[in-house]
Structure formats: structure tokens, C-alpha cells
Amino acid sequence: MIIKSKGFYEEFERKAGRKRTTHYCAGCGHGIIQKLIAEAMADLGIQDDTVFVSPVGCAAFCYYYLDCGNVAGPHGRAAAVASGLVRAIPDKIVIAYQGDGDLGAIGFNNAFQAANRGDGFAHFFVNNALYAMTGGQLAPTSLPGQKTTTSPYGRDVVKTGEPLKVCEIFNQLDRPVYIERVSVADTKRIMKARKAIRKALQIQKEGKGYAFVEILSPCPTNMRADSVKAAQFVTDEMEKTFPLGCLRDRSDEEAPCCMDIAPRSVDDIVSADYEGDEITDMPDIKERKYKFSGFGGQGILSLGLVLADAASELGRHVSWFPSYGPEQRGGSASCSVVVSGLEIGSPAIDHPDVLVAMNQPSLERFLPTMQSGSVLIYESSVPLEIQVPEGVTVYPFPAADIASDNGVAKAANTALLGCMVELGLLDMPDEDVAAALARSFAAKPKLVDSNKKVFEAARAYARERLV
Ligand SMILES: Cc1ncc(C[n+]2csc(CCOP(=O)(O)OP(=O)(O)O)c2C)c(N)n1
Numbered sequence: 001m002i003i004k005s006k007g008f009y010e011e012f013e014r015k016a017g018r019k020r021t022t023h024y025c026a027g028c029g030h031g032i033i034q035k036l037i038a039e040a041m042a043d044l045g046i047q048d049d050t051v052f053v054s055p056v057g058c059a060a061f062c063y064y065y066l067d068c069g070n071v072a073g074p075h076g077r078a079a080a081v082a083s084g085l086v087r088a089i090p091d092k093i094v095i096a097y098q099g100d101g102d103l104g105a106i107g108f109n110n111a112f113q114a115a116n117r118g119d120g121f122a123h124f125f126v127n128n129a130l131y132a133m134t135g136g137q138l139a140p141t142s143l144p145g146q147k148t149t150t151s152p153y154g155r156d157v158v159k160t161g162e163p164l165k166v167c168e169i170f171n172q173l174d175r176p177v178y179i180e181r182v183s184v185a186d187t188k189r190i191m192k193a194r195k196a197i198r199k200a201l202q203i204q205k206e207g208k209g210y211a212f213v214e215i216l217s218p219c220p221t222n223m224r225a226d227s228v229k230a231a232q233f234v235t236d237e238m239e240k241t242f243p244l245g246c247l248r249d250r251s252d253e254e255a256p257c258c259m260d261i262a263p264r265s266v267d268d269i270v271s272a273d274y275e276g277d278e279i280t281d282m283p284d285i286k287e288r289k290y291k292f293s294g295f296g297g298q299g300i301l302s303l304g305l306v307l308a309d310a311a312s313e314l315g316r317h318v319s320w321f322p323s324y325g326p327e328q329r330g331g332s333a334s335c336s337v338v339v340s341g342l343e344i345g346s347p348a349i350d351h352p353d354v355l356v357a358m359n360q361p362s363l364e365r366f367l368p369t370m371q372s373g374s375v376l377i378y379e380s381s382v383p384l385e386i387q388v389p390e391g392v393t394v395y396p397f398p399a400a401d402i403a404s405d406n407g408v409a410k411a412a413n414t415a416l417l418g419c420m421v422e423l424g425l426l427d428m429p430d431e432d433v434a435a436a437l438a439r440s441f442a443a444k445p446k447l448v449d450s451n452k453k454v455f456e457a458a459r460a461y462a463r464e465r466l467v
């Protein structure tokens, strides 16, 4: 009979017929490490308060085994998810568990920044000197000369760099409370690993801050060795590059370097960061979804911002969600603005109520998403060659000409704003829109009057020709 720690689920649901065993290969360090974590959680009485973030890699299935809160992070993002969790639920204990590919390669910056901030979680780093799950490729921690599937002649450090010594790198940072490197290659070492894992969790229990434990771990399958030889590789080879030992322990210091994040609800965060008047729900204000789209440099994002600013000044719920390519100018740019009297579910827009399109790609991309009852305003110098969905009202509008005829060729976006006001698409007093437009030029007051002229000319055109 197998006696499991209480930190594990009674039965593992992953595979029918194999509900008592994990998926790890014989001799794998992951199973040992997770057993140490499960026992420590149970013994410290923190199991019900713990959230474990599993990585992508061989350890991806931890949530089938550990009987605590579980979150599966995307590849390399376990530390980032843990950083989010300690902010969202600061009274809980958070564990991030990562392999050396997950942490040392794709996720290094997330892990490093979490350590640098001293985010309060226990960070377990399983170093088996290769990417195991994907078939034994070179990892940042692979040893000089180590043969892997992507370094069949041995790691060439001139071409691929030296093994990343994560403990030593993190030890340059001020805020980690505890940093230790251990191994699970034999019983003596496992007992030290057990102590280190417990210490990292004790630090969490006491709310003292960031604790990092690197664990050297055999992977017999990809080290192409039996369990004994894989363990020997860890002790005889890996430990030369990654010496075991405690690099830092400040857990007994009176004022440990820990984060001080008071629990905050989402409501607290929203109201603390909002500097304007309180937002009260206005059920009479119907939600409207606006999509503005054109080339970068046409003032698309600013157009959305003016509308968002005007609505926000009126105390409405607003979201402004820009999307643009790497090019400052010339590439495509769009923004989604949602204005509502009630809380907004998502800033993303699948089907705009109003589409303002300033170029052909915008029409191609967004016109097919429009539904009956919605409104399209498009720059009329662009030929409308795309099928307009049934029930969509279409307004061609010479925004570019109106802007240049009134002396500001670049103010086609302002002209479009005037057009929208006149067509009654903004559900707000005209003067509030005009005021927001003026505010948008606070840094360039010279442009206020000229844009006002364009705005009024556009309104006059729309009134006479479109309404
Ligand atoms: C974004 C992304 N890139 C690449 C992969 C493929 N992938 C899966 S696990 C892994 C590396 C696992 O190695 P390690 O973190 O060392 O964990 P181990 O399997 O050795 O425990 C990679 C590259 C992926 N799943 N997602």
C-alpha cells in the first residue's frame, strides 16, 4: 500500500487505472521534490491557504497531485502569475514551481523581476540541465560540453553561452530573503532539500518575502542513464558548476525585506487609481461601441481619446483600447472605445455600433464585422468596394478635404469627430465634445482654434449633406 502525504490528493485523476501514481519517469527528481512540498504544506498547516502555480514542462500536471489551490501558468510565466497572485490574494501562500527551460530561458525576466521586487512567494526552481518534456534539448543551465539533442557534440559555450547560475544572479539583488541551492540526487541531499523547501514555506507562512530554492534534479530519461547514473551526473558533474549551499538567509532579521501589500479588493484598486469624480451607474445611457481605424499618424488613437475623455468627464464608464503596429507612421492603427452608463464587461469590440474608417484596410478588416443597426462613416476619397452588411447605415464623409480646406490638413480626425456629433452618434452635449477636443490640445494651444474651425466646418457639412 502506498502511503501518501496529506498534501497530495487521495487519488490522482489524471489517468484512469493509474490513480495512485504520478506520470514521472522512474528516478525523476520532480516526484521527490513535489513529495517534499506536499509534506511541508501539510506539516506546516498551510495547505488550505496555498496556491501552487505549475509550469509548462514535465511538471505541468502538478495540479493533479497537490491538494491545494492550483493555477497552471503559461510557459515561463509561473513567476509572473505568482506575482499577480500575491497582489490579488496577499493573505494566501503562493508557490511558483519552474523548470530550468521555463525559468532560465523563456521566463527569465519574469522570475528575475519578481526576485528584484521581493514578491512574497516561494519560488522552486528545478534544474535538470535540459529541457526534459520536449525531448532533452539544451537549456540555459546545460553544462559546458554536455550532450543534448540540440548539442549532440556537447555544449559549445562560445556559441551558446555559459550555464546560467540563477542563484548567483539572484543573489546580486537586494530584496530576496532566502536563496539556497540543494539537490535531490541522494538521501543525504534530499534531507537538505527538505529543510530548504520547508524554510521557504515557513518564510511565506510568516509573510517575510521572497524565497528562492534551486533544486538540482536528475532526469534519467534525457540524461540517457539509469536512475543511479543520472543521480551521479547531478552530484559529479552538475554540482561542479552549481555548488550546493545557502547563499542568503535573512529570515531571522527583524525587518525582513518583504513586500508590504495590504489586501485590496478590485473595488479598492479601481477607486484608488481613479482621480476624477466617482462613477455612478447611469442605466439610461446605453452602451455604445466605437471602432476608429486608419493609418498610424492619422490621429486615430487621439480621436478615440477625445471621445473617451468627454465621456469620462461626464462620469460615464469608458474604455479606450488601442491597437497599432511597430511603425510610428504608415502602419495600421485602430482603437476601440466603449462608452456606457453601466460597468463595461470588455474593452474589446467584435461588432462595433459605429465604425469610423479612414482607409481601405480598415474597411476590409472591420466592415464585415458590422451588424444590422450599426453605422459606418468612412473617408469618402477611399473607394467603398466591399460588400456592406445588411442593415448598416453608411455615411461617406470627405474628412481629408474638409480638414485641408480649413487650413489643417492633418485634422481629418477632428473633422470626423464633428461629423459624429452632428449625426447624433455620441449621446452627449455638443459642448462637452468641443471641450474635450480643446483639452486634447493642451500641450499645443496654437492648434485649438484651427481644429475648432475644422470641427465646425465638418458639422456644417454633415448637417447639410448627411442628416
Ligand atoms: C510558448 C511555448 N514555447 C515552447 C514550448 C515547448 N516547451 C514545452 S516544455 C518546454 C521546456 C521544458 O523544460 P524545463 O522548463 O527545463 O522543464 P522540464 O521539462 O525539464 O521539467 C518547452 C520549450 C511551449 N509549450 N510553449
Ligand code: SF4
Binding pocket: 023, 024, 025, 026, 027, 028, 029, 030, 058, 128, 132, 133, 218, 219, 220, 221, 222
Ligand atoms: S523526462 Fe526527465 S524530467 Fe521528465 S518526467 Fe522523465 S525523468 Fe522526469
